[in-house]
Amino acid sequence: MQVEDRLENEAILRVAETGTIRGLGVFAKANVPQGHRVIFERPVMSCAAATLTDASLYYEWTKIGVEGQNRLKRLFWKLRLLPSSENPGFYTMRRLRSFVREHAYLQKSDPKKANIYKWCSYLNHACEKCANADYTVDSYSGAIAVTTTRPVQAGEEVIVNYNRGKQNLHCTGCKPPGTFRRTWTILRYRFLRWSARRAWPSGEEEPTLFPPGHDPMVVPTPEGKSAVAGQLDESGSTDTISPETPRESGAIFTRLRGVYLSMLAFFHKRQLPAGQDAKDIELESENDAVDRGNQAQ
Ligand SMILES: C[S@@+](CC[C@H](N)C(=O)[O-])C[C@H]1O[C@@H](n2cnc3c(N)ncnc32)[C@H](O)[C@@H]1O
Known part of the structure; x- marks a missing residue:
């Protein structure tokens, strides 16, 4: 296996806003060939899937303690409005449950587990035809691997097909939502993100999706040089975004x-x-x- 075959996760991906009703998504920082494993990771949190209404999630959330909860809040802005506590209340648990329902992948162990991942929990859905990657979850360890099913260009969103069970997401690629629904969802979503940012205590450094000093536009290459990821397309396609464009106005x-x-x-x-x-x-x-x-x- 060549060295470049091993580039995955933050080496070739970044999380950014899609500018569509999908919210945040995972984007390729460089051209990725077909069949390349772009993500390989273990869960950052895991609970029994069938028991989201009972003690399992409560147990997991309290087990990681305030420090672990803050770490997760750094990764997922949707958790940021929740108070970190060793004794979470009803409201916290309700928000946590809906977060897990939205972001978890199932591990077919016994009992089935719902796993949250740093990268995969930001992957968006598309129909089988429009998706450009596929995933498998190891039923023993819960490790997840995402492999491209066709070449992905720099700046293109990595999308998988995961609409199963009760989730009823449309493919925004071939079935774009109506203007009203799109505008409403985007506004609502941005408002929530803005509130979440403001909710972080002043004086504390605001959590980011990337480690400090990480430049999402610079892709490390196997030779030790740095390559700047290709600019995103100017076609106005809703599937790509320009990182230079400020998207929010206070x-x-x-x-x-x-x-x-x-x-x-x-x-x-x-x-x-x-x-x-x-x-x-x-x-x-x-x-x-x-x-x-x-x-x-
Ligand atoms: C695994 S999360 C993906 C990350 C999410 N976009 C975010 O910003 O946190 C799944 C959620 O993303 C949104 N989503 C993903 N694919 C979508 C699609 N094709 N159309 C509409 N919403 C989508 C839905 O809200 C879904 O519950």
């Missing part, structure tokens, strides 16, 4: 957040008994109360 999202909070307060107020004022209602206060109640039991 002002717009501040305004959107204001509108969103006013809407929440308005609907909340309608549900209150007459005379009670809703102006002090804070986001998630209901869930916090459930959390506290749960912990008190």
Whole structure:
């Protein structure tokens, strides 16, 4: 096997925003030939798949402790709004469960496990025809390998076909969503990411998807030189993104957040008994109360 055959994970991939309803995705930093193993990794978290509603996830989440939880929060922004705690409450567990449902791959061990991976949990779905890679999960160790099924160009998204069970994702390649659904999903998604970024305590370094000093555009080559990954296409295709293009504007999202909070307060107020004022209602206060109640039991 040649040295370049072993380049995988961060050596040839990066996680970036797709600019589509798929949210974040995994992109190739260099041209990858067909049949190349682009990802090989072990789970960063694992729990019993059939028991997502019972103690398994709770056990795993508390077992890794606050430090482990913070490590996962660095990898997955969707977890960042959750409090790190050795005694997570109802709300935390509910968010965690939906995260696992969305991001886990099944390991066919006995009992079946739901595994979260650093790279694979960012892979998006496409139909068999449009997918450019395939994966296998080792039923013993849970290690996952993703291999390209056709050549992938630098800047192209690595996509696999994983629509199974109850997940009902469309292939955005050959079945693009309608304008309304696309706009709504992208806005909602960006708003959530922006909130997650702001939720990180000020003064602490904001978590990134890459280690410090890592330049996602520079691809290490086997000879020890560095090659700059090819620029992404300018065709406006929704399947590729330009890393230089700033995609988020703080002002717009501040305004959107204001509108969103006013809407929440308005609907909340309608549900209150007459005379009670809703102006002090804070986001998630209901869930916090459930959390506290749960912990008190
Ligand atoms: C394994 S995660 C992939 C990472 C995810 N895109 C993110 O930003 O965290 C799977 C989730 O990505 C989104 N997704 C993946 N493929 C999609 C597709 N073809 N169309 C719409 N959403 C997709 C769905 O929300 C799905 O639940």
